[in-house]
Amino acid sequence: MAIKRKSEPFDELVYDLTRGVPSGLVTTYGAVARAIGRPGAARAVGRVLNKNPDLARVPCHRVVRSDGKVGGYVGGIRRKIRLLRGEGVPVNQNRISDFKSYLWQP
DNA sequence: GCTCTGACGATTT
C-alpha cells in the first residue's frame, strides 16, 4: 500500500498539522490549509478545529488569523489569549504583537 | 443535489 493519500479525512490532516506547532509559536488557518494541500480552505480548517474532539491532543490555541488576531476559541477567546501568553506569546487586545515573528511555518 | 452555516482571507472604503 505504497499509495495512501486523501484517504484521511480533512479533519485528520488539520489536527496533525496543528499538533506539529511548537510551544511559543503560532500558525495561521491559511497556512494550515495550504500545508494540507487546500489553499483557500482556511474557513474549513477553522470549522474543523471548532469540532476539535480533544483540546489536550490538539493545541488549537496556537492557531490564529492571518491578521494577527487570535480568532476564536472553545470556551472563550479570553482563554486562548491566556494560554498563548503562558507560552511566551505577547497578546494585546485579541491581537498578537509582532505575531509574524512568532509565526511558525511548516 | 441544494442550501445554510462557520474559530477565515484578502481587498476596498
Add this chain to the structure above:
DNA sequence: GAAATCGCCAGAG
C-alpha cells in the same frame, strides 16, 4: 486601524 463586502472550502440537514 476598523468596518464592510465578496469569495473559498468542507460538513450537516
